[in-house]
């Protein structure tokens with residue numbers, strides 16, 4: 413079979429491994445489900461073209477091993493039901509390539525003219541369909557949380573999504589298509605690297621031919637696969653630059669900026685929620701942020717689930733200038749933080765070759781599989797923050813900084829590096845001043861006066877707490893204007909002559 417032979421004869425070991433794994437998934441699916449209840453979702457894109465040939469190879473191997481093989485060596489060797497969601501917004505080149513390919517390979521086509529979900533509902537009503545092959549890859553926005561076999565999402569009609577090329581990189585896709593010398597849609601030779609609709613897709617500017625400025629180089633020449641979607645218009649209304657936009661979304665003057673920096677802190681860890689491990693980092697970071705004049709609006713502990721991280725990041729990234737995230741990083745199944753961040757920004761995880769290089773210097777080849785999965789970072793939004801004190805750069809995705817500290821000393825180092833690195837965006841804001849007063853008065857007694865003070869001094873934080881039931885009550889005044897803080901404290905003291913004394917801190 414020509415595909416199998418081309419890959420086996422290739423010297424690209426990585427491609428052979430990716431191919432073997434993908435073809436194994438295909439064979440498993442053909443063994444698990446009746447052939448007529450399996451469908452292939454084909455849209456003429458590069459990934460689904462790869463998938464088509466993997467299906468042909470997998471089906472050939474499946475049939476050969478189960479004693480079939482009659483007529484298997486023809487080009488039309490895999491008559492798998494093929495579904496195409498045709499849309500008037502598709503490129504004509506995609507449409508014609510799809511129809512041409514279906515005819516070349518003798519694929520029985522079912523064209524659907526509605527959206528994915530209702531189209532699939534109709535399909536499943538018409539014919540039993542247990543599994544659908546899809547060309548999703550790990551960095552695709554919708555790949556987050558998926559595995560090679562993933563049941564359709566809740567609310568979708570029930571079928572198994574089979575994703576044989578989930579772990580393939582952009583480079584793997586092109587190695588395969590070029591090694592097997594198969595035909596692909598002509599748009600990829602005109603600078604298109606990922607194809608959506610005619611309204612949201614242009615050639616990838618990174619492939620623009622600088623000598624003419626007019627034409628584009630072919631898609632396989634894109635060296636950094638993370639930028640595969642650079643030709644797709646992005647829905648970005650995220651706040652990205654803390655120096656230009658405040659937390660309420662309005663432009664601020666320099667003076668206001670110095671006052672209004674706010675952050676939130678997210679700690680990821682089931683063990684914190686089980687109560688078996690105490691979070692040290694959240695409190696330490698709040699203290700550090702406070703010390704540089706930042707207000708912390710939110711400190712959250714979330715479990716090791718992609719959706720929990722994504723929801724929290726989604727909320728915090730648009731309400732705060734900066735979000736700090738700890739935990740859930742590494743090679744374990746529970747290390748899902750980066751996938752959560754990617755999901756929150758609606759981007760894919762893609763291999764980052766620079767980060768991979770750092771990792772390989774640090775841990776060598778100490779990982780499973782062909783590639784270090786820890787080097788998969790949110791695509792198009794990740795900046796690496798380098799510092800000579802850091803063995804690995806820190807990861808920053810728009811306004812989310814991912815801290816990798818495993819103890820407080822490491823946190824101290826990382827914090828120092830962030831302050832020392834302009835790209836971190838961590839500017840020192842006007843510092844807070846605070847005053848703490850202690851009293852043995854009952855809280856009910858002071859409550860009405862404090863309530864009035866809060867209205868009069870709305871720019872000063874006024875809070876109170878007790879260290880023990882019988883111990884003194886401490887009232888804290890925290891703000892950025894020393895005179896206002898002093899005035900608020902003075903007003904309380906003079907309302908209860910001789911009943912308040914200065915406390916050193918809020919302890």
Ligand SMILES: Cc1cc2nc3c(=O)[nH]c(=O)nc-3n(C[C@H](O)[C@H](O)[C@H](O)COP(=O)(O)O)c2cc1C
Nearest residue numbers: 453528532544546553554563564565566568573608
């Ligand atoms: C065959 C097929 C099955 C799909 N199943 C699901 C699903 O179970 N859950 C889901 O959220 N989206 C599902 N989708 C939608 C995709 O996740 C995604 O929205 C789609 O590929 C469009 O990507 P785009 O928005 O980048 O064009 C499915 C799409 C196809 C073609």
Ligand SMILES: Nc1ncnc2c1ncn2[C@@H]1O[C@H](COP(=O)(O)OP(=O)(O)OP(=O)(O)O)[C@@H](O)[C@H]1O
Nearest residue numbers: 453454455457458459460496497546547548606607
């Ligand atoms: N209109 C469609 N009809 C049938 N299947 C589709 C359609 N759109 C997407 N799919 C399925 O979803 C997979 C991922 O879609 P995607 O838009 O990423 O296309 P692709 O083949 O990956 O090409 P590219 O990434 O270059 O645009 C496809 O490989 C295909 O299996």
Ligand SMILES: [Mg+2]
Nearest residue numbers: 459547549552
């Ligand atoms: Mg794709």
